[in-house]
Amino acid sequence: MENILLVEDDLNLIDGLEYSIRKNGFNIDVARTVKEALSLYEDRRYDLLVLDLTLPDGTGFEICKKVRLTSTVPIIFLTASDEEVNIVMGLDIGGDDYIIKPFKLNELISRIKALLRRANAFQGEASVVSSNDITIEFLNNRALKNGEILELTVAEYKLLSLLMKNSNMILTREIILNKLWDGDGDFIDDNTLSVYIRRLRCKIEKDPNHPKMILTVRGIGYKWNVVR
Structure with a gap:
């Protein structure tokens, strides 16, 4: 129980x-x-x-x-x-x-x-996910870029984890809200989610204004792009 x-x-x-x-x-x-x-x-x-x-x-x-x-x-x-x-x-x-x-x-x-x-x-998920020089160590609850710990808020860490666990898959805004916060997302609007995406890009992208890893799929949502 x-x-x-x-x-x-x-x-x-x-x-x-x-x-x-x-x-x-x-x-x-x-x-x-x-x-x-x-x-x-x-x-x-x-x-x-x-x-x-x-x-x-x-x-x-x-x-x-x-x-x-x-x-x-x-x-x-x-x-x-x-x-x-x-x-x-x-x-x-x-x-x-x-x-x-x-x-x-x-x-x-x-x-x-x-x-x-x-x-x-x-509990049954992989303990480490890595791509694009970004590594997430789930057991340690941390993300690293080129071996250096990224200073992320808990919400940013959750968002990055969700995107990377679903690499190359398009995640709608609704899926992201429901997966991260297990509700209907009524208290988080599109603007708030966009703020999290922008903040995360600023911390991991070389050029946040022209992102290569977190891509916007216009009218649908976002995708973690594994750069070849």
Whole structure:
């Protein structure tokens, strides 16, 4: 049975969330503060974290940053804010999904199950992928260019990994959004995805304005081009 850590300080939400998560076959621990959450996380192994953004002694971002120093455990953010800056920040520091309050409990359960399926599937993938002088070491959660570590945000790393694992295949924008963030992509529009693509190109392409590796397929999506 998979273990979930719920970090939420709203008593009106906790009972319903806890009941629904248990009903769907998961073990769950509940923390109401950053301090309590980090204490629980250090003492027990969790398969997924659900983090409220605003907490009495800090934010869910703080918990995510601490966890991402040592773990790739799936993380979902809960927040009443739908501002794009918070969404981008959450994804950049390592969030896997983002759900806006108010939400339906069934929607959260679906997101949880999708993230856990993806995490379990990842265990059977190759540990290293390499092309165009770019290498991704999945076990070390890092990407290198000509042997030098690339300074990527978590979201940029995920995007590069997805593209390289599907070399020479056209990935639609919808596929990219759903694969990376396991939702309908409602909170990430085309402009946001374009920003990630542009930032990634600036870090790996010799001439970002004339990319050779990350190609735009006009009207469809993007493709990782293996340069011969």
